[in-house]
Amino acid sequence: MQDPESEIVVDEVVRGAERLLRASDRPLRRIVVRSGAVCVELEWPSAAEAAIVAAEPAPVEGATSLLYVRAPMVGTFYHAPEPGADPFVRLGDLIELGSQIGVLEAMKIMNPVEAGVAGRVTEVLVPDGTPVEYEQPLIVIEPAGV
Structure with missing residues (x-):
């Protein structure tokens, strides 16, 4: 079971990731969110990759x-x-x-x-x-x- 302090950290990280996603001009390629030892990864394609896919x-x-x-x-x-x-x-x-x-x-x-x-x-x-x-x-x- 996760301790309440870790949950707060994960919630803050996810909110920060949401702000980054909203501010980006490209769609997100990949997201990873972990809870134990907190790990959030966001990956966007390069502008050239995004243009080609679209x-x-x-x-x-x-x-x-x-x-x-x-x-x-x-x-x-x-x-x-x-x-x-x-x-x-x-x-x-x-x-x-x-x-x-x-x-x-x-x-x-x-x-x-x-x-x-x-x-x-x-x-x-x-x-x-x-x-x-x-x-x-x-x-x-x-x-x-x-």
């Missing part, structure tokens, strides 16, 4: 015309803006470049996830409310004009 969907292996939209950070992926609301996209939807396809919650901050290509949603890979890793595939898009 702008270029990754090709789906074994398929020449399909692309993944990947998680821009670690967090919990949600299909809709709030519980009970319609999802941002559904299987078969036509979407435009920059269309919001979901949200990623990281440290209680909701971050929009946008498509880096226009096209048709051919597969939704991650169930609603699922924890995801940095660059994990979320949906598959067949680009427009293919």
